[in-house]
Amino acid sequence: MKKLLAILLCIAVIFTFAACGGSNDEHAPADEPEETTEPAETTDVEYPEMTLTCAGLDKEDTAKAHDLRIFIDLVTEKSGGKITFNEYWSAQLGVATANLDTIGQGIADVGTVCTLYTPTQLPLSQITYCVPFAPSDVAQAAELMDRISAQHPEFYEEYEKNGTVCLAWKGNEPYKLYSKDGFETLDDINGKNITMGGVYYVPWFESIGAIPVSAPAADLYQTIKNNLAVGSFVYDSIYCDFKLYEVEANVLAIGLGARNCDVIAFNKAKWDTLDENTQALLQECATEAMDEFHVWEADQMAGWEQQMKDNGVTFKEMSEEDKAKWAETALAYQDTLQSWIDDATAAGYDGAAIMADYLKNGEEMGYTWVFDTSKYM
DSSP states (O other), X not given: OHHHHHHHHHHHXXXXXXXXXXXXXXXXXXXXXXXXXXXXXXXXXXXXXXXXXXXXXXXXXXXXXXXXXXXXXXXXXXXXXXXXXXXXXXXXXXXXXXXXXXXXXXXXXXXXXXXXXOTTTOTGGGHHHHSSSOOOOHHHHHHHXXXXXXXXXHHXXXXXXXXXXXXXXXXXXXXXEEESSOOOSHHHHTTOEEEOOSTTHHHHHHHTTOEEEOOOGGGHHHHHHXXXXXXXEEOHHHHHHXXXXXXXXXXXXXXXXXXOOEEEEEEHHHHHHSOHHHHHHHHHHHHHHXXXXXXXXXXXXXXXXXXXXXXXXXXXXXXHHHHHHHHHHHHHHOOHHHHHHHHHHHTXXXXXXXXXXXXXXXXXXXXXXXXXXXXXX
């Protein structure tokens, strides 16, 4: 009898255990932590200690230098302080117009390249200047360059030909026309000396009778003050940073659009010595810096405009009729889109295909060009 009871008791225990085991979900949390409490695979990366030489084109506290400032801070933070920078601002390592060479030759490891200064070395990047009346939204301008360079890696390859790696495209605010006496119509610009740069901007203004004057941003104030020019073709942050409202207190919004003037570039020889994790970090920080900059820039634009108003600046906007007239006049004077296609083709690229894709991308993003694009599609 005792033996029978023992057997029955044993069976009962087995069934009880099985019943509890059938409620596995209830009790899994008590058992499973042993599997999940093991140290998780770490995503932290040990970066090599290094100090990079950084070449900024402008004063550190200007809007034009802000994206590079963000990049430097991000890299230092995300590397845990392993990667630091020797910072040289205001083109201390060489003239601003040659910063591509400064970086490409290894005088600096990283810095800003202004594509406006490099029409011969970076012919593809000039596409942002040759199309009149482009999108005015800075993020949209940057996205347009992101799209076309993704379709055509040649945009990156031309940087490598100059000993650099392009890490991020920057959308600059829309250019406007600032002047001493004020412009309202195209006729007002005829015969006037205007500061500007770039091989494609020049014929636009020449087509309406303006006389182009070359002057870097740092020299604009004295150029206007000394009557070497009566107007400047720049954008609000430069206008405010250099207090140009003290010498030319009128602004005409001409609608020529935002541009991709600057990039963050890295010396290619140095880049090739870096491990993949360090390269990935630098690329990630450059992309994040530009995204953060574009948000900051959009927020600042209202502030720059208010600063201008506080300093008595008079605002005018060019009529849609004058914009259309100017586009037609400029392209009849010199078809800058075709000039760019010819220049890109001469440099060994399929200029016509790239231009067609550039214009199509703009349309797909919802932008309406103010001129007939059919001949380029």
